[in-house]
Amino acid sequence: MTTPRWGITVPFEGLSLLDQKDLFQRMPDLGYTDVWSAEANGNDAFTPLVLASQWAPQLRLGTAIVPVYTRGPATLAMSAASLAAAAPGRFALGVGTSSNVIVERWNSIPFEEPYKRMRDTVRFLRTALTGEKVKADYDTFSVNGFKLATPPEQSPPILVAALRQGMLRLAGREGDGAIINWLSAEDVRTVAPHVRQYGEDKEIVARIFVVPDTDAETARNIGRWAISAYLNVPVYRAFHEWLGREELGPMWKKWEEGDRKGALAAIPDSVVDDLIVHGPAEQCRERVQAYVENGVTTPAIAPITPPGTDPAAVVRALAPVRS
Known part of the structure; x- marks a missing residue:
């Protein structure tokens, strides 16, 4: 089994954001199809993808992930709609609960009822991104009359970051798929069926931590x-x-x-x-492929390398093998 998708996490450590233009532009020729941004305590999730939308318009863009607590529902919808408009048909919105550390300790927001917050946010986004006015009381927040002034021509797929059964099933039932993280290739066999019980076409994106060469x-x-x-x-x-x-x-x-x-x-x-x-890089690529064989649709490689490692060398080393 092979995958037509091969992604990597951006931006890269060791280079300023603006200095990564050449690296982004080279990725399609190296066989990369996707770039996925993360958000913790470095760059926000959207800005690197906005740059990528212009630097390398062949690439699909995805957030893996945007926390559902740290932006208000309307603000999250506006950010997603803007990126979907900048990259029509090439953007996937990955949302997650994040963790108590990021939500509570760093952002001073109560980390309460994460399952319901995720469910409510997905339901809100489904409606808001169509341009329909939203006036609704959800379990974890209320929205009174929000309407996107410029809804995207194509609503992006919504992927749910999920770990255990409840959230994995939510990702399959109400989302377009799941983003999974911190697991082995063999663990994919455990988590994937919970998502795909709602459709074999559900996408599963896996952030895979890699230390090559x-x-x-x-x-x-x-x-x-x-x-x-x-x-x-x-x-x-x-x-x-x-x-x-x-x-x-x-x-x-x-x-x-x-x-x-x-x-x-x-x-x-x-x-x-x-x-x-x-x-060795070749062995790393084979192990990434094992995730795909066990049920991952889109590998999103997340390099973690020793200080001083050249990001360009890592991108070349982990590029998919092409005939």
Whole structure:
């Protein structure tokens, strides 16, 4: 099984945003079809994609993801409509609940009823992006008379970032598919059926963390730092408990005790090797393909590399093999 789609996460570390124009322009010739933006504490999700829409109009654009708490519903609809207008038919809106860290600690917004907030936001966006006036009381917010002044000619597909069963099913039932994150290729077999029970055509985008052309010890150290930063966040811990990843128990225990160094050391090599793709670039591409064979529609490679790594070299190394 092969995929016609091959994406990568943008923007790239190590270069200012404006200095990435040449890199974006070269990606279609290297075989990339998609660029997917992330949003945490660096660039916002929309600005890099606006630039990409002009720098490389062949590329499909997607957010993976925009939090549903940190923008008001109307503001989120306006941002999505603007990008959909800039890249007609080439934009996919990926939304997610994010985490208590980003929502509460960094943005001072209560992280309450995430499932309902996601469901309500998807329902609102479905209506708002058509240009219809919205006057509705949802469970988690109310909108009184909002109407997009310039709705896009084509409403973008809406993808839901999902971890466990409830949100995965929501992604399939009310969204156009799911964005999945922090899982192994084998884990895809567990999560994909929850989405595709609502249609085999549902898209599944996977952010896949990759450390290419780096020795195993360095790659595993990078992977451990990333795992400890993410998988101790409650939503990700619950996800991996659901997946049955008992090997992370010692890390969680040390973290709860306040022993950050001990938590880092407690992460087994086997878990790093499952969750972080590393090794020679050719081997990395093969492992990304394994995600596709297990049910991913669109791989969105997320390089995590040692400081000083040339982003252009990484983009070339991970480009799909072409005949």
